[in-house]
Amino acid sequence: MIIAIDGPASSGKGTLARRLAAHYGVPHLDTGSLYRAVALSLLDAGAYLGDSGAAEAAARALTDDILASPRLRDERTGEAASIVSAMPGVRAALLEYQRAFARQTGGAVLDGRDVGTVICPHATVKLFVTASAGVRAARRAAELRARGEPADEAIIRADIEQRDRRDAERAVAPLKPAADAHLLDTSNLDIEAAFEAAKAVVESVIAAR
Numbered sequence: 410m411i412i413a414i415d416g417p418a419s420s421g422k423g424t425l426a427r428r429l430a431a432h433y434g435v436p437h438l439d440t441g442s443l444y445r446a447v448a449l450s451l452l453d454a455g456a457y458l459g460d461s462g463a464a465e466a467a468a469r470a471l472t473d474d475i476l477a478s479p480r481l482r483d484e485r486t487g488e489a490a491s492i493v494s495a496m497p498g499v500r501a502a503l504l505e506y507q508r509a510f511a512r513q514t515g516g517a518v519l520d521g522r523d524v525g526t527v528i529c530p531h532a533t534v535k536l537f538v539t540a541s542a543g544v545r546a547a548r549r550a551a552e553l554r555a556r557g558e559p560a561d562e563a564i565i566r567a568d569i570e571q572r573d574r575r576d577a578e579r580a581v582a583p584l585k586p587a588a589d590a591h592l593l594d595t596s597n598l599d600i601e602a603a604f605e606a607a608k609a610v611v612e613s614v615i616a617a618r
């Protein structure tokens with residue numbers, strides 16, 4: 410069983426993906442962390458973020474160390490990830506790794522922007538998770554404050570909106586729901602309620618098979 414979960418930044422898709430993977434006992438891949446790792450490699454090397462050759466080379470040379478870096482979650486890394494993820498060479502370099510992860514015996518949960526549309530078009534279940542920009546900014550601000558970092562909600566919201574636009578407007582694998590994705594708006598749902606709603610979708614798809 411492959412569960413594909415897509416959606417914009419801070420929609421709650423990562424938490425849902427982890428919870429569903431634990432519930433069904435299958436491995437989980439946060440595909441955004443791959444793009445973040447490419448971005449962090451470039452930042453650490455002091456490379457120009459628009460250098461698509463360097464970005465593609467970094468995508469082909471990802472190490473466990475960089476994939477485990479706590480700096481993957483930094484705002485600066487996320488911003489840079491949004492830039493490198495628009496590069497076709499970077500996306501092509503990361504495609505097979507993601508597909509191989511999805512093909513594991515027993516299945517997998519993958520979350521990102523293009524899992525249901527490009528990586529796993531034949532996924533068993535596709536969820537597209539959204540929430541309003543205001544709610545997502547508030548969640549992100551709470552997350553940063555919990556880590557002891559300062560957070561200005563208005564700035565975060567502007568960043569989120571800019572990243573949404575960049576992710577949705579890019580030519581390759583833009584952020585959009587697959588035609589057969591189930592939409593889940595988590596604006597008014599807490600984690601538990603969102604998990605129950607997502608699980609209900611998965612169960613209904615399994616039952617109909």
Ligand code: DC
Pocket residue numbers: 418419440441442444445487490491492494495520521522523524572576
């Ligand atoms: O979900 P995230 O914030 O960790 O993603 C970081 C960036 O990577 C985001 O700007 C979109 C991009 N991304 C992508 O293009 N395709 C994916 N499958 C996952 C993330």
